[in-house]
Amino acid sequence: MSRTYEFVDHTADIAVELSGSSLNELFAAGAEAWLVSIAGEIKIEDDDLLELELSASSKEELLVTFLNELNYLLITKKWLCSSIQSIKIFDDADGCELSAELKGIKLKDNLQLKQEIKSVTYHQLEIIEKDSNYSTLVVFDI
Amino acid sequence: MNVGGIELIKVRENLWEIPAIGQMRVPGRIYISQDMIEKGMKDDEALKQVVNVAHLPGIEKYSLAMPDIHWGYGFPIGGVAATNLDDGVISPGGVGYDINCGVRLATTNIEYEHIKNRIDDLVSKLFQAVPTGVGASGAIKKLSTNDLKKVLTKGSVWALENDLGTPSDIEFTEESGTLKNADTEVVSKRAFERGADQVGTLGSGNHFLEIDVVEEIFDAKVAEVFGLFHGQIVIQIHTGSRGLGYQVCDDYLKVLLQASNKYGFKLPDKQLACAPIKSQEGQDYLAAMQAAANFAWNNRQVIMHLAKKVFQDTFAMTESELGFKLLYDVCHNIAKIEKHKIGKEEKEVCVHRKGATRAFPPGSKMIPAKYQGVGQPVLIPGDMGRYSYILVGTEKAMEETFGSSCHGAGRNLSRTKALKSAKGRDLVGELKKKGIVIQAKGYKTIAEEMSDAYKDVSEVVDVMHKEGITRKVAKIRPVGVIKG
Numbered sequence: 263m264s265r266t267y268e269f270v271d272h273t274a275d276i277a278v279e280l281s282g283s284s285l286n287e288l289f290a291a292g293a294e295a296w297l298v299s300i301a302g303e304i305k306i307e308d309d310d311l312l313e314l315e316l317s318a319s320s321k322e323e324l325l326v327t328f329l330n331e332l333n334y335l336l337i338t339k340k341w342l343c344s345s346i347q348s349i350k351i352f353d354d355a356d357g358c359e360l361s362a363e364l365k366g367i368k369l370k371d372n373l374q375l376k377q378e379i380k381s382v383t384y385h386q387l388e389i390i391e392k393d394s395n396y397s398t399l400v401v402f403d404i
Numbered sequence: 405m406n407v408g409g410i411e412l413i414k415v416r417e418n419l420w421e422i423p424a425i426g427q428m429r430v431p432g433r434i435y436i437s438q439d440m441i442e443k444g445m446k447d448d449e450a451l452k453q454v455v456n457v458a459h460l461p462g463i464e465k466y467s468l469a470m471p472d473i474h475w476g477y478g479f480p481i482g483g484v485a486a487t488n489l490d491d492g493v494i495s496p497g498g499v500g501y502d503i504n505c506g507v508r509l510a511t512t513n514i515e516y517e518h519i520k521n522r523i524d525d526l527v528s529k530l531f532q533a534v535p536t537g538v539g540a541s542g543a544i545k546k547l548s549t550n551d552l553k554k555v556l557t558k559g560s561v562w563a564l565e566n567d568l569g570t571p572s573d574i575e576f577t578e579e580s581g582t583l584k585n586a587d588t589e590v591v592s593k594r595a596f597e598r599g600a601d602q603v604g605t606l607g608s609g610n611h612f613l614e615i616d617v618v619e620e621i622f623d624a625k626v627a628e629v630f631g632l633f634h635g636q637i638v639i640q641i642h643t644g645s646r647g648l649g650y651q652v653c654d655d656y657l658k659v660l661l662q663a664s665n666k667y668g669f670k671l672p673d674k675q676l677a678c679a680p681i682k683s684q685e686g687q688d689y690l691a692a693m694q695a696a697a698n699f700a701w702n703n704r705q706v707i708m709h710l711a712k713k714v715f716q717d718t719f720a721m722t723e724s725e726l727g728f729k730l731l732y733d734v735c736h737n738i739a740k741i742e743k744h745k746i747g748k749e750e751k752e753v754c755v756h757r758k759g760a761t762r763a764f765p766p767g768s769k770m771i772p773a774k775y776q777g778v779g780q781p782v783l784i785p786g787d788m789g790r791y792s793y794i795l796v797g798t799e800k801a802m803e804e805t806f807g808s809s810c811h812g813a814g815r816n817l818s819r820t821k822a823l824k825s826a827k828g829r830d831l832v833g834e835l836k837k838k839g840i841v842i843q844a845k846g847y848k849t850i851a852e853e854m855s856d857a858y859k860d861v862s863e864v865v866d867v868m869h870k871e872g873i874t875r876k877v878a879k880i881r882p883v884g885v886i887k888g
Contacts (some may be wrong), residue, residue, distance in 0.1 A: 271818045273448070273475055322674070323661065330654055337647055338597045376848055378537075378608045378888075380501045380650040384657065384674035385477030401477060403501050403650075404609055404819075 265291035267298075276379075276402040281395060285321060285351040288389065288396040289328055289360070293346050296329050299402055300336070300377045306344040308365040316360040322387045324351065324358040325400065329382040332364075340369040379404055407441060410451045414438075418471070418867045422451070427670070428458040433466040434473060435805075435867055444474075444816070444859065453480040456672045460485060461680070462492020464746050464753055468805055470760050471867040472814035472859070476500070478675035481759035484808045486744060487681065489752050493669070494686045495678035496660060496693070498756030499739050501653040503693055504700035505644030506735035507783040508577070509794065510708055511630075512715070513727030514637040516617040516883065519719070520839075526615060526718050527841045527884040533710045534613055535605040536888040537845035543604025544568075544706060552596055553588045555603065559698030560705035560733075568709040575772055577733040578762060581701040583740075587691035591648075592655045595692075599648030599699055604706035608845070608888030610853060611643040612785075613711060615884035616792065622876040626778045626796050630731055632878050639715075639728075640792060640880075641707050642785055644737065645700035652696045656689040681754050690739070690754075697738060704733060731794075732772075732781040736761045736811035742770075744806050755806045763797035763809035763874045771797075782874050784865055786813050788842065789835060789855030791881045793865045795874035809874040813861035819852045826851035835885075844887035853887060 265287035268279045278295040282288030316331060318324035335341045347363035380403040389398045405412045405420075412420040415433070420441070422432035432454040436445075445451060450473045457479055458467035464486045473482035478497020487493055519526070535543050547555065555562045560581030563569040574581050606613060618636045621627045632638075645652075663679035663686075664671060671677070679685035712728045719726065739756045746753070764771050764780045771780040779797040786792045801807050817825065831850050835842050844850050868874045 269820070271820060273815045273818050274481065276819075318658075319662065323658065327658075334594060334598075334651075338594070376846065381654050383477045383501075384661070384677070387674060403477065 263287055267291045267295035272401065275404050277399060279397065279399055281397040283395060285353060285396055286349050288398070289325060289351060290346045290349055292325055292329055292400060293332060293343060296332055296379070297344060300375050300379055301342070302376050306342070306367055308344040308367050310341070310366050310368060311347065312341070312364045312366060314360070314362045314364055317357060319357050321351065321353050321358050321389050322384065324360055325389065326382050326384055326387065328360055333379055333381070342366050342369050377404060405441065407445055407451055410455065412441070416871065418871050422455060424458060428455060429460070430458050430463050430466050432458055432469070434469040435871055435873065436471045436473065437863070437867055440471060440863060449475045450480040454483065456676060457483055457485050459672055460487060460493055460495065460676065460678060461669060462487040462490070464488055470808070470810040471864045472759065472810045472812055474814045476758060478673055479756065479758040481814065482810065483758045484756065484760045484806060486753040486755045486806045489681055489754065492681055492754060493678035494681045494690055494739055494754050495676055495756065496653050496656050496689060497675045497677065498758050499653070499693060500737040500758050501650045502644035502737055503649035503652060504697035504735040505737040506700060506704065506733060507640060507642045507785055508704050508708060508733035509731045509783050510639045511632065511729050511731050512637045513725065514719070515635045516637055517635060519637065522718065523615065523841045523884045526714070527843050527886060529714045529718055530613060530711055531843040531886050533714050534707055534886065536886060537608050540605035540607055540888065541601035543710060546601040547603060549596055552600055555702050556588050556591060556695035556698050557586055558582055560701040562702050563705040563709065569705050573705060573708070573730045576730040577701055578735055581705065581733070583694035583697050585691055586695035586698050588695055590688040590692045591652060591695050595648050595651035595655065598651045599646065602646040602648065603703055604710060605646060605703070606643045606707065606886070606888055607646055608849065611888055612788065613707065613886040614640040614788070614882045616640055616880035616882050618878055619791065619881045620879040622878060623796070626877045629775065629778050630781055630794065630877060631729060632794065638880055639711055640785060641704050643703060643707065645696040646703060648699050649696040652692045656692060659685055660689060693739060697735065700735065701733065732783065734761050734783050742807070744802070753806070755808070757808055759811045760808045761811045762807055763801040764807050765797050765799040765802055782809050784810060784812060784861060786861030787855045787858035788853055788882055788885045788887070789838060789840065791861065791879050793861065793876060794878045794880065795865060795868070796877050797874060798872055800872040801874060805873055809868050810864050813858040813864060815857055816859045817857040822852050822854060822857040823848070825856055826854060840882050840885060842885040842887065849887050
């Protein structure tokens with residue numbers, strides 16, 4: 263099992279290449295890239311666990327829904343997802359589902375985040391499966 | 405000229421056409437100089453996005469782009485497209501996440517020479533009064549769902565009713581600060597949650613509050629009508645609908661992705677997801693987008709009111725002594741139903757302006773009576789280290805660009821490159837030497853937003869001026885800047 267993310271130059275926003283040995287790993291790589299984008303390379307003592315169930319009509323839409331969910335939890339619930347305890351993606355003809363356990367912390371007012379992500383976009387998003395590897399570019403609107 | 409595989413044919417000195425090929429329904433047209441194409445368009449996806457927009461069902465005349473064109477999602481930033489109401493579509497990709505992101509500019513009676521030693525103090529107090537930065541909140545008390553519904557329905561009229569504005573503020577706001585068909589029933593609970601404590605907040609990124617001084621007047625007659633004079637202190641506010649708008653866009657991208665499939669649209673980019681304007685999905689998005697636009701107008705109104713109070717307190721002046729007047733408030737991320745001439749007849753169309761500003765001419769019934777003789781003010785922010793412009797709308801804009809002009813400088817460097825370029829430099833000190841005081845939540849924002857990261861806005865407004873789409877009225881330069 264492996265996953266990577268690599269930021270690529272984008273004039274106005276943040277673009278990142280995600281890669282994973284499975285869809286599960288690809289989504290986890292997306293969560294890591296999201297965290298680094300908003301908080302930098304920080305170590306967080308996470309002590310909260312949150313279960314998440316999501317569904318969408320395609321795996322691309324599910325990835326956007328998942329990363330936007332992390333954004334929603336952060337902005338409105340002040341809950342920062344710092345790592346993925348477990349994640350499973352189910353993809354079949356009827357649509358896609360995600361089941362995950364997220365680790366994170368309730369933010370205190372003094373934690374300064376470095377970046378606001380307005381939203382995760384669909385622009386150029388296409389999950390490609392090749393040689394047992396999944397990859398896609400994803401753009402965050404900031 | 406061929407740019408990245410896209411053929412550009414020169415129409416005029418600063419106007420280029422992409423011929424309609426393949427599934428494009430109309431040609432593309434870009435207002436830009438050859439020099440700007442060579443300097444900034446070669447490695448950019450933006451021209452391809454002009455082509456993509458030309459695929460939208462019901463698009464009229466051209467897929468247009470202004471000279472501040474750069475890579476966006478769905479539409480390029482600086483993109484303008486009008487779709488007909490019979491079989492045309494509406495797309496959140498032509499509006500953006502920050503619905504009704506826009507600019508307002510207020511004038512004062514104060515001359516810079518009289519207060520130049522007070523700018524530090526003024527900037528500190530403004531920074532205290534207006535929450536900035538990531539997820540900024542708490543400018544005014546958190547609104548109940550009922551109050552927020554009123555904001556979404558009434559726009560900046562809500563501020564007026566809550567002693568946070570004057571009737572004149574409403575008169576000098578595009579659409580008088582309210583789009584009438586907003587419907588809170590089609591705005592999600594999540595959008596309400598994200599907006600509840602963000603009224604009166606700037607946010608982060610390129611949003612700002614600036615104290616500027618009028619440096620140069622190009623058109624004395626129009627400047628007089630606008631109430632501008634050399635050496636005058638003015639205030640610029642650039643922000644939008646904050647988290648509420650982002651959430652509305654998110655929510656409806658999902659709905660319209662489904663709708664695109666349902667109506668059988670083959671689109672080159674998912675971010676161009678759309679629905680027929682007449683369909684339920686299209687009408688729901690339009691009504692939710694209008695609600696978010698109303699939030700944004702109210703947001704800029706509340707921020708301006710907070711700023712006005714800081715000015716009054718700092719200089720111990722009454723409102724009339726201060727002479728704080730809203731010149732105009734314009735939005736540059738929106739879709740609006742407007743009447744335009746298509747061929748020989750005037751038709752109602754849905755004008756998408758994604759990083760483009762409305763620029764209506766003299767005589768337009770859509771602009772305040774005071775500006776009927778000259779045209780509407782068009783506010784074009786530059787970058788925090790150089791200058792911004794005040795322009796005026798023309799009849800030619802109505803003929804060629806659905807009454808639209810540019811919206812800003814456009815980025816030149818990515819944020820990563822800007823951060824690299826800022827390493828080892830004292831940007832705050834550099835600005836100080838130029839007579840600009842800045843306060844921001846973090847140094848990172850200052851680095852990302854530095855002058856070098858932006859194109860020279862004067863090149864952008866000059867293209868529009870030479871092509872007669874908007875004319876230059878005044879140039880202003882910053883002396884105090886507040887950033888997220």
